[in-house]
Amino acid sequence: MNYRVIKNNDVFLMTDHHGDIRGNSAEGGLYMKDTRFLSKLEITLNGKRPLLLSSAADENFVARIRLTNEHDETDGEVKLWRESVELIRERFIYGEVLYETLSMTNYSTKALNFDVGAAFDADFSDMFLIRGFQPAEELGKVTERNMNKKEWHAAYQGVDGIRRDTRIVWDTEADSMSEQGEVNFAISLQPTEVKKITFTVIPSLEGKHPVVIPREEAIAELQRTYESWNENATKVLSDSKVLNGLFDRGVQDLRVLLTDFGYGLFPVAGLPWYAVPFGRDSLIAALQMLPLIPDVARGTLEMMAAYQGTDVNPWKDEQPGKIMHELRNGELARSGQVPFAPYYGSIDSTPLFILLAAEYAHWTGDTDTIAKLLPNIEKALEWIKGYGDRDKDGWVEYYQESSKGIANQGWKDSADSVVHESGEFAAAPIALVEVQGYVYQAKLRLAPILERLGRNDMAQQLREEAERLKQAFDGAFWMPEEKFYAIALDANKDQVRSVTSNPGHLLMSHLVPEDKARLVAQRLVAEDMFGGYGIRTMSTGSTGYNPMSYHDGSVWPHDNSMTLIGMSRLGFKEEAATVVSGMLNAAEHFEYYRLPELYCGYDESVGYPVSYPVACSPQAWAAGTSIVLIQSMLGLQPDALARSIRLDPFLPEGINHLTVTDLPVADGRISVELKRDHGSEPLRVEILDNSSGCSIEIIG
Numbered sequence: 001m002n003y004r005v006i007k008n009n010d011v012f013l014m015t016d017h018h019g020d021i022r023g024n025s026a027e028g029g030l031y032m033k034d035t036r037f038l039s040k041l042e043i044t045l046n047g048k049r050p051l052l053l054s055s056a057a058d059e060n061f062v063a064r065i066r067l068t069n070e071h072d073e074t075d076g077e078v079k080l081w082r083e084s085v086e087l088i089r090e091r092f093i094y095g096e097v098l099y100e101t102l103s104m105t106n107y108s109t110k111a112l113n114f115d116v117g118a119a120f121d122a123d124f125s126d127m128f129l130i131r132g133f134q135p136a137e138e139l140g141k142v143t144e145r146n147m148n149k150k151e152w153h154a155a156y157q158g159v160d161g162i163r164r165d166t167r168i169v170w171d172t173e174a175d176s177m178s179e180q181g182e183v184n185f186a187i188s189l190q191p192t193e194v195k196k197i198t199f200t201v202i203p204s205l206e207g208k209h210p211v212v213i214p215r216e217e218a219i220a221e222l223q224r225t226y227e228s229w230n231e232n233a234t235k236v237l238s239d240s241k242v243l244n245g246l247f248d249r250g251v252q253d254l255r256v257l258l259t260d261f262g263y264g265l266f267p268v269a270g271l272p273w274y275a276v277p278f279g280r281d282s283l284i285a286a287l288q289m290l291p292l293i294p295d296v297a298r299g300t301l302e303m304m305a306a307y308q309g310t311d312v313n314p315w316k317d318e319q320p321g322k323i324m325h326e327l328r329n330g331e332l333a334r335s336g337q338v339p340f341a342p343y344y345g346s347i348d349s350t351p352l353f354i355l356l357a358a359e360y361a362h363w364t365g366d367t368d369t370i371a372k373l374l375p376n377i378e379k380a381l382e383w384i385k386g387y388g389d390r391d392k393d394g395w396v397e398y399y400q401e402s403s404k405g406i407a408n409q410g411w412k413d414s415a416d417s418v419v420h421e422s423g424e425f426a427a428a429p430i431a432l433v434e435v436q437g438y439v440y441q442a443k444l445r446l447a448p449i450l451e452r453l454g455r456n457d458m459a460q461q462l463r464e465e466a467e468r469l470k471q472a473f474d475g476a477f478w479m480p481e482e483k484f485y486a487i488a489l490d491a492n493k494d495q496v497r498s499v500t501s502n503p504g505h506l507l508m509s510h511l512v513p514e515d516k517a518r519l520v521a522q523r524l525v526a527e528d529m530f531g532g533y534g535i536r537t538m539s540t541g542s543t544g545y546n547p548m549s550y551h552d553g554s555v556w557p558h559d560n561s562m563t564l565i566g567m568s569r570l571g572f573k574e575e576a577a578t579v580v581s582g583m584l585n586a587a588e589h590f591e592y593y594r595l596p597e598l599y600c601g602y603d604e605s606v607g608y609p610v611s612y613p614v615a616c617s618p619q620a621w622a623a624g625t626s627i628v629l630i631q632s633m634l635g636l637q638p639d640a641l642a643r644s645i646r647l648d649p650f651l652p653e654g655i656n657h658l659t660v661t662d663l664p665v666a667d668g669r670i671s672v673e674l675k676r677d678h679g680s681e682p683l684r685v686e687i688l689d690n691s692s693g694c695s696i697e698i699i700g
Contacts, residue, residue: 122156584652
């Protein structure tokens with residue numbers, strides 16, 4: 001990761017490893033509501049950039065960067081001996097305020113005098129501009145820039161009618177300043193003496209300034225929230241340093257990616273470019289988090305319900321009942337120059353909304369929430385039956401209506417992701433294979449919940465619809481010569497005959513017969529699909545394969561996790577163990593054991609997983625993969641409605657001990673220990689605690 005990023009709620013800061021937002025950086029900045037409120041933040045020592053010693057952001061919510069001075073000598077006169085001064089930049093965000101403290105320590109044997117400079121700017125760029133969008137219309141303007149020895153301020157009036165402000169204050173009076181947004185502090189330090197300057201950056205909208213509390217109070221409160229999170233989260237301990245590190249990193253990354261938009265905790269997609277509500281990404285992340293913090297699923301469902309489509313609006317690819325794809329709040333979205341306030345161009349968000357609701361109820365037993373959401377669920381089901389299947393052929397299909405929307409509207413949404421053997425891109429409307437699985441799973445899993453709510457007729461109807469889908473599915477999608485399912489059907493109902501990872505998502509749905517499910521699982525860990533670091537998005541033998549491609553040969557951890565859920569449910573332990581080992585093998589090579597959004601699909605002969613150049617990290621459904629690994633190893637299948645829990649555990653090669661404690665399910669928590677002697681079977685399973693109110697059945 002060639003940047004450092006911290007986040008709290010709806011604000012995040014992206015800098016280089018020195019902690020700077022360079023004035024010539026295209027991407028660094030302090031962001032809130034899809035707007036860059038700080039586009040320059042540079043620290044100098046005697047006019048020069050300090051030397052980097054270390055740069056750590058392992059805690060996510062606080063970053064510490066250690067710097068020192070280079071040798072400063074002019075005409076034989078030593079102004080500052082090398083490595084005389086230690087600079088530590090410590091920053092965090094609390095509420096919507098960035099706090100940065102610069103600590104300066106004299107490690108020389110003499111008194112030192114030197115200058116520390118700080119330079120600021122704010123361009124208030126919209127996130128779409130930073131990502132390369134070219135607007136057709138004029139944008140707003142910076143209307144104010146001013147400063148004094150204790151404060152710097154800039155204001156921007158957007159074409160969306162919104163005023164945006166950035167104010168920076170510091171607790172030490174500057175000795176000089178310039179019109180270019182530069183301040184200078186003359187520092188005198190005795191040997192071992194330490195001095196500090198704290199900068200406070202305050203972004204605001206429409207003059208509504210966030211509350212600024214003293215720095216020490218802010219960091220203490222922030223630490224308390226993380227301590228509470230960790231105390232309430234599931235805990236994992238194993239004899240694998242990588243598994244422990246991956247799980248702990250995933251838990252911390254998920255916490256930093258949670259934002260409350262007014263409906264409860266909600267996982268935004270990822271940093272730095274997708275710190276906003278997403279349909280598919282957030283729903284899948286919430287699904288992954290059921291064994292960690294089930295309440296996140298409830299907050300996610302309520303947020304999605306609040307933004308459910310109500311109109312027929314081709315500009316936004318919106319129809320009544322449809323669940324959104326992405327919600328942006330910047331100037332371009334608010335002024336209507338892009339259709340993302342919100343945008344609905346996703347074929348899978350709507351069935352995933354129903355699927356998450358059903359899985360949440362089976363996990364927790366909370367049918368009251370489902371009853372509250374039932375009007376939204378019914379609208380979503382109507383969308384699937386109507387707008388999702390406009391030609392009434394039984395398949396849920398997509399095509400782009402918005403001129404500035406997304407062409408491919410599944411999770412593989414790049415333009416080249418659905419490709420025929422001929423190399424031609426599939427023409428829309430397109431029926432993706434995994435989407436049919438989501439629809440099937442959503443309907444079958446929802447049916448018993450509806451019966452609990454007294455909606456027997458509706459439950460029966462969903463079971464009948466699911467059965468019709470199942471009867472037709474194999475004939476349409478199965479490729480006998482490949483012994484695998486096609487990724488999609490195109491506009492002519494012809495198979496798109498690429499071998500991809502998409503059918504792996506079918507395994508958790510139970511849509512496909514067990515014999516074919518086993519063939520799918522086996523193919524996904526065969527050499528053409530599995531290179532040692534996870535399941536590739538496309539077979540090395542398929543037209544369009546490219547290990548450097550975003551969706552046609554790369555490895556996505558969340559994609560592997562969706563397949564893992566199914567492998568575990570079906571008892572395909574050998575294949576599941578291979579996938580788990582692949583994820584651990586990859587995590588071992590990444591900073592802080594953090595799985596990124598994706599990485600290239602090269603095999604183990606390279607010696608390490610090759611990073612994808614613009615992958616988000618941390619990223620919600622990549623972080624959520626660490627939770628799914630634990631769920632899969634436990635073989636955990638709760639049914640809170642029936643007051644039962646099923647465990648069908650395994651441990652991959654190299655791991656002989658796994659203890660999982662405080663895992664939330666139904667009305668309480670369970671703690672489980674898996675053990676085996678080195679290299680021997682059978683696996684010993686011990687239930688350490690069970691306050692769930694459910695009986696536990698151990699299989700295998």
